[in-house]
């Protein structure tokens with residue numbers, strides 16, 4: 519495969535991405551031509567009414583699913599052209615995920631959970647970087663705890679550290695605060711924001727929550743499979759008002 523580098527500073531780029539599920543009369547087009555260009559170190563929230571294509575967007579952008587047409591660039595690689603095995607490897611090495619369920623391994627300590635992606639990738643651990651990440655997410659004193667010995671917010675901090683430890687091209691967060699109370703949720707969102715600024719990570723978050731979305735630099739809105747606008751550094755009320763214009767959510 520020829521690899522073409524995109525302009526430096528670009529972490530994620532979607533060009534005319536479409537996604538159709540099924541075929542014939544049963545076909546459902548979930549994305550109808552999505553363009554998005556995110557620079558490194560940005561924190562973007564994606565919002566849209568139910569069924570507007572948010573999960574489909576996330577899956578295509580993160581290499582969990584393939585677009586029907588169009589291309590998805592992560593760092594310097596067009597992942598829409600990778601074969602399944604290469605895509606799996608690329609995802610493991612270049613993409614970070616944070617989900618509503620923390621998906622930590624219960625038998626491992628916080629630190630072991632954080633370093634697991636490096637071990638799976640066969641990479642050695644850079645102790646200075648690991649210390650930096652662990653400190654950045656406030657886990658220094660919890661390194662030896664197992665998931666069952668941590669609060670939900672603490673577990674999500676482990677998941678965030680695990681997502682960024684490989685220095686991925688982008689971190690995708692799917693409702694990362696969905697299982698947390700509002701105060702803990704705010705702390706996790708502040709952490710995602712600092713991940714973008716302090717660790718120069720590119721964070722893309724799908725959420726239904728205007729308060730969560732308002733932590734991002736930019737909120738982009740999906741409706742019926744296309745991006746229909748954005749707000750920069752909005753208040754939660756501005757996000758909620760915009761969503762109300764888009765219909766049921």
Ligand SMILES: Nc1ncnc2c1ncn2[C@@H]1O[C@H](COP(=O)(O)OP(=O)(O)OP(=O)(O)O)[C@@H](O)[C@H]1O
Nearest residue numbers: 539546547548566567568569570571572573574575
């Ligand atoms: N595997 C699939 N097979 C067929 N149709 C699908 C599939 N996944 C999603 N869809 C359809 O694609 C459209 C977009 O779905 P998607 O899950 O991306 O929306 P969403 O914005 O994430 O919705 P929600 O906010 O309700 O989770 C919907 O019409 C949905 O029914």
